[in-house]
Amino acid sequence: MSSMYLSFAVVFSVMVIVDLVGNTMVILVVLLNESMKTPVNYLLVNLAVADILVGVFFVIQSIITPALTHPENKTGDFLCKFVTGGILGWVGAVASVFSLVAIAIERYYAVMFPHSQRGKLTKTKITIFAIVSWVLALLWAGVGFFTTVYSKDKKSCDLSWSKEIYANVYTVGWTLVAGVMPLGIMGFLYARVVHRLWFTNQEREVTQMALLRHRKRVTKLVIAVTMVYALCWVPELTIYFLGFTGAIQLQTIHFNIASALVFFNSTINPVVYALQSSIFRGHLRDLICACCRKGWRSNQVNPALEPPRITSAQRRLSSVVSDKREECEIVSHEGA
DSSP states (O other): OOHHHHHHHHHHHHHHHHHHHHHHHHHHHHHHOGGGOOHHHHHHHHHHHHHHHHHHHHHIIIIIGGGSOOOOHHHHHHHIIIIITOHHHHHHHHHHHHHHHHHHHHHHHHHHSTTOSSSOOOHHHHHHHHHHHHHHHHHHHTTHHHHEEEETTTTEEEEOOSSHHHHHHHHHHHHIIIIIHHHHHHHHHHHHHHHHHHSSOOOOSHHHHHHHHHHHHHHHHHHHHHHHHHHHHHHHHHHHHHHHHTSSOOOHHHHHHHHHHHHHHHHHHHHHHHHHOHHHHHHHHHHHHHHHHHHHHTTSSOGGGSOOOOOHHHHHHHHOHHHHHHHHHHHHHHOO
């Protein structure tokens, strides 16, 4: 095996571990804590599921498949379409893009129209958002199910288009669907939100100030996630667009770099949550400690005799009672 393949294998192996562990933790933190079950966090769960899908199928395509002898004929075509070709990973990648747009819409209405029922997200609306994001992702990235086949000459999965013009249109379409349109929508919505939160006069009552701090905290988190998305996807889309225009001749290294950037975007999101949200860090620490205690107690002869422990959540509660009460008021008032 080449040194380049080994380098990519090491990088992708590390990223898939971080991706699976980190995004699984995000899902558990939201689902196991009542205070985290807010509309924007449910959308982050949808984003985490999409990121896990990216991790699983990108690592199969980039690491496992090149190291194995791929079946040929119809079996090879089937595996390329549903396993080794990475198509389901790209479906997850597009679903994550649409999830970020849904989060931007949620933040826009939560900040700009906080008392309007029109913008208030309910469980039904969240479900619709999630379903629509996956359906649209499947419709767009699912084109690969019809164009991906096993190439005997290349000994790998390849794209087969009936006409070259279709391939060119699809390449340009990726730039619009995953780049220009979502970044344009999110940029416009977040510009309005940032202007409202940081550059306009707000009410000075205690409840309103607490609500304002909460909105700023959540908005900074989702903007950070969006910026990471832009930094990872814009180079990837630029590579493919330059290949389409003939400015560069696409090689394997270009595809590997593009896949690594999208993969990195899915991997880094949980880290962004931890860096931006002290509340998320606290729940994450509690979850890890609970898992460690459970594993330690399972090795004890009689864990029932062990004296009760004070959890980190209880320690934080005793020191920041006023903060917690403030957050409860915010959640009940804003519902986000």
